[in-house]
Amino acid sequence: MVKYTLRRLIQAVPTLFGITILSYMLMYFAPGGPVAALTFGPNVPQYEKERQAAKLGLNDPLPIQYLRWLLGDDWMRWDSDGDGVSDSSFLLPLDANGDGEPEPPGDRSGIIRGDFGRSFFYRRPVQSMIGDRVAATLELGATSLILGMALGVPIGILAAVRKSGWFDNLTRIFAVIFNAIPVFWLGLILILVFGSVLQVLPMGGRCDSRILVGGCPPLWGRIEYLLLPTFVLATGWIAVISRYMRASMLDVMSQDYMRTAHSKGLASRVVWFKHGARNAAIPLATFLGPAITGLLSGAAITETIFSWPGLGRFAVEAVTAQDYPVVMAVVIIGAVATILGYVLSDILYAVIDPRIRFD
Amino acid sequence: MATNVARLEMVQEEKRVGQSLTALAVRRLKRDRLTLIALAVITFLLLFSFLGAPILSQSLGVSPTRTQTEKTFLLPFMTENYPHVLGTDDLGRDHLSRLLYAGQVSLSVGALAALLSLSIGVTVGIITGYYGGVIDDVVNWIIATLNSIPSLFLLLIVAAVLRPSPQTLIIILGFLGWTGTTRLVRGETLSLREREYIVSARAVGASPIRIMFSHILPNLFSIIIISLALDIGGIILVEAALSFLGLGILPPTPSWGNMLSNAQTFFTKGPYLVIAPGLMIFVTVLCMYVIGDGLRDAFDPTAKD
Numbered sequence: 001m002v003k004y005t006l007r008r009l010i011q012a013v014p015t016l017f018g019i020t021i022l023s024y025m026l027m028y029f030a031p032g033g034p035v036a037a038l039t040f041g042p043n044v045p046q047y048e049k050e051r052q053a054a055k056l057g058l059n060d061p062l063p064i065q066y067l068r069w070l071l072g073d074d075w076m077r078w079d080s081d082g083d084g085v086s087d088s089s090f091l092l093p094l095d096a097n098g099d100g101e102p103e104p105p106g107d108r109s110g111i112i113r114g115d116f117g118r119s120f121f122y123r124r125p126v127q128s129m130i131g132d133r134v135a136a137t138l139e140l141g142a143t144s145l146i147l148g149m150a151l152g153v154p155i156g157i158l159a160a161v162r163k164s165g166w167f168d169n170l171t172r173i174f175a176v177i178f179n180a181i182p183v184f185w186l187g188l189i190l191i192l193v194f195g196s197v198l199q200v201l202p203m204g205g206r207c208d209s210r211i212l213v214g215g216c217p218p219l220w221g222r223i224e225y226l227l228l229p230t231f232v233l234a235t236g237w238i239a240v241i242s243r244y245m246r247a248s249m250l251d252v253m254s255q256d257y258m259r260t261a262h263s264k265g266l267a268s269r270v271v272w273f274k275h276g277a278r279n280a281a282i283p284l285a286t287f288l289g290p291a292i293t294g295l296l297s298g299a300a301i302t303e304t305i306f307s308w309p310g311l312g313r314f315a316v317e318a319v320t321a322q323d324y325p326v327v328m329a330v331v332i333i334g335a336v337a338t339i340l341g342y343v344l345s346d347i348l349y350a351v352i353d354p355r356i357r358f359d
Numbered sequence: 360m361a362t363n364v365a366r367l368e369m370v371q372e373e374k375r376v377g378q379s380l381t382a383l384a385v386r387r388l389k390r391d392r393l394t395l396i397a398l399a400v401i402t403f404l405l406l407f408s409f410l411g412a413p414i415l416s417q418s419l420g421v422s423p424t425r426t427q428t429e430k431t432f433l434l435p436f437m438t439e440n441y442p443h444v445l446g447t448d449d450l451g452r453d454h455l456s457r458l459l460y461a462g463q464v465s466l467s468v469g470a471l472a473a474l475l476s477l478s479i480g481v482t483v484g485i486i487t488g489y490y491g492g493v494i495d496d497v498v499n500w501i502i503a504t505l506n507s508i509p510s511l512f513l514l515l516i517v518a519a520v521l522r523p524s525p526q527t528l529i530i531i532l533g534f535l536g537w538t539g540t541t542r543l544v545r546g547e548t549l550s551l552r553e554r555e556y557i558v559s560a561r562a563v564g565a566s567p568i569r570i571m572f573s574h575i576l577p578n579l580f581s582i583i584i585i586s587l588a589l590d591i592g593g594i595i596l597v598e599a600a601l602s603f604l605g606l607g608i609l610p611p612t613p614s615w616g617n618m619l620s621n622a623q624t625f626f627t628k629g630p631y632l633v634i635a636p637g638l639m640i641f642v643t644v645l646c647m648y649v650i651g652d653g654l655r656d657a658f659d660p661t662a663k664d
Contacts, residue, residue, distance in 0.1 A: 185637030
C-alpha cells in the first residue's frame with residue numbers, strides 16, 4: 001500500500017508541474033504586475049521603475065524567473081564566505097547589471113518551500129496571511145460536507161428502498177432544483193429572509209465584527225454565523241450525495257446476499273441499513289477528491305456573499321486588486337489539495353473495500 | 360419476382376429500423392411532457408428577451424440604461440409606478456427592461472460559449488480517440504492539469520488576465536469547459552473506430568480526416584446534442600457567478616449575474632431587486648437541465664418504449 005501511495009504521488013508530479021507552468025504564464029501576461037504595484041503613483045521616475053524591475057529580477061529570461069518563483073533563488077546566487085557580498089552563482093551572472101558590483105544574494109526560497117512572495121496589496125509575505133484563511137475555509141467546508149453526508153445518505157437510502165414512491169419522486173425534484181439554483185441567489189434570499197426581515201441570524205461574517213482582539217471565539221460560541229453559509233454549501237452536497245447513494249443502494253439491493261438476508265427472516269430495517277447501506281456507502285469514498293475541488297469553488301462564491309474570511313473570498317479580492325502573488329498562492333494550494341484529495345479517495349476506497357487490491 | 364419484392368420489403372423494413380434512433384428520439388420527445396414544457400419555456404424566454412425587449416422600450420418608453428434620479432427604487436406591480444412594471448433600481452433604471460436585455464446577454468453568452476466548448480471538445484475528443492498514442496497522452500495530461508485546479512479559481516485568474524467583455528467571456532468559458540465533452544467523445548470514438556464500417560472505410564482508402572468527420576462524427580450526434588443542452592445550463596450558471604463576483608459581464612451592460620451583485624449592494628433599500636434576476640437564471644438553467652435529461656432518455660437505445 002505504501003508502494004501504491006508513492007506511485008500515485010509520483011504520478012501527480014507532472015500534473016502539478018503543469019499547473020505551476022500554467023499559472024505562472026497567466027501571471028506573467030497579466031496586466032499590472034509587481035513594478036506597477038510597487039511604484040504606484042504619477043511621480044515615480046522611470047529609472048526608479050527600472051531599478052525595482054532589476055531588483056525583482058524581471059530582466060532575467062523567463063525560464064529563470066519561473067525557476068526563481070518555483071524553487072527560489074538562494075541557490076542561484078549566494079554568499080559562501082559570509083561577508084554579505086555574493087561571490088558564487090549558478091545560472092545567473094554575479095553582476096547582472098554590469099556596474100562592476102555583484103548583485104545581492106538571492107533571498108527567495110520558492111513556492112516549493114512555501115515562499116509565495118509578498119502580497120502587492122498588503123505588503124506582507126503571503127505565507128503569513130494564508131493560514132487563518134485556510135482554517136476558515138476548512139471550517140465551512142467540513143461542516144457543510146458533514147451536513148451533506150448526514151442528510152444525503154439517509155435520503156438516498158430511503159429513496160432507493162421506496163423506489164418510485166412519493167418520497168423518491170420528491171427527492172428527485174429537489175435534487176434537480178438545487179442543481180439549477182444559483183448558490184449566490186439562494187444565499188442572498190436567505191440573508192434577506194433571516195438576516196434582514198426576520199433578523200434572527202447575522203447577515204454575514206465569521207463572528208461578531210466588534211471582536212477586535214484575539215480572533216473569533218471557538219465554534220460553539222458562534223454557531224449562528226455558521227448556519228446560513230453551511231446550509232447554502234450543503235444543499236449542493238445533499239442533492240449530489242442523495243442521488244449517488246440512491247443509485248448505489250439500488251445496485252446493492254439486487255445482490256444475492258440481500259435476498260439471503262431477507263429470506264433468513266431478518267427485519268427489513270436490519271437488512272436495508274446493516275447489510276445494504278453499509279455496502280452502498282463504499283463508493284462514496286470516491287467523492288472526496290471531487291469534493292475538495294467543489295468545496296473550494298463553491299466557497300469562493302459563498303464566502304463572498306457571507307463575508308466569510310476564507311481562502312475563496314481572499315482569491316476573489318486578490319483578483320480584483322491584481323494582487324497576483326496571492327492569486328497564485330491560492331490556486332497552487334487549491335490544486336495541491338485537489339490532487340491529494342484524489343489520491344486520498346483512491347486509497348480510502350481500497351481500504352474500505354477489501355475486494356479492491358492495489359496491484 | 361416474389362423473392363425480390365420480399366427482399367425490397369425487408370430492405371425497407373431495415374431502413375425504417377435503421378433510421379430510427381433519431382426518429383425514435385423525436386417520437387419519444389413528443390410524448391415527454393416535462394421536456395416539452397421546458398422547451399416551450401426556453402422558447403418563450405428567448406422570444407421575450409430578443410423581441411420583447413425592443414417592443415417594450417418602444418411601446419412603454421422605458422430604457423435599460425437611462426438613469427432617473429427622481430425615480431429610484433420604485434416598487435414593482437404598483438399602478439402609480441407605470442410604466443415601470445417591475446419598478447426601478449438604485450439609479451432609476453427600468454427593472455423589467457434591464458432584466459430582458461440581461462437575458463439577451465446571458466443567453467447568448469451561454470449558448471455561444473457552449474457551442475465553442477463543444478466544438479473544441481468534439482474535435483479534440485475525436486482526434487485523441489482516433490489516433491491514441493502520444494497525442495492521447497498529452498491531451499490527457501492537459502485535461503488532468505485543468506481539472507486539478509478548482510474551476511472557479513482558474514476562471515478567476517483567466518478573467519483577471521483578459522479584461523472581461525462579453526466576447527472574452529465567451530472565449531474563456533468556451534476554452535475552459537471542453538474537458539468533459541472531450542472525455543465523452545474520446546471514449547465513444549475509441550469504441551467506434553474498431554467497428555467494421557470504419558475498418559472498411561479505411562480499407563478503401565478514406566483519409567483519416569474523412570473517417571473522423573464523415574463516418575464517426577454523425578454517430579456522436581446524440582452525445583453532442585445532450586452535452587450542448589447541459590453545457591448551456593452549466594455555463595449560464597458560471598457566467599452568472601463570475602458576473603456576480605465582478606469578473607464577468609461588467610456594468611453598465613446588464614447581465615443577470617451583475618444585476619444580483621448590484622442588488623446585494625442595495626439590499627436594505629430595494630430587497631425586491633434580488634428576486635427577478637435569480638429567478639430568471641434558475642428557470643433557464645432548470646429548463647436546460649430538464650431538456651438535457653429528456654434528450655438523454657430519448658436517445659437511450661436500451662430504453663424500452
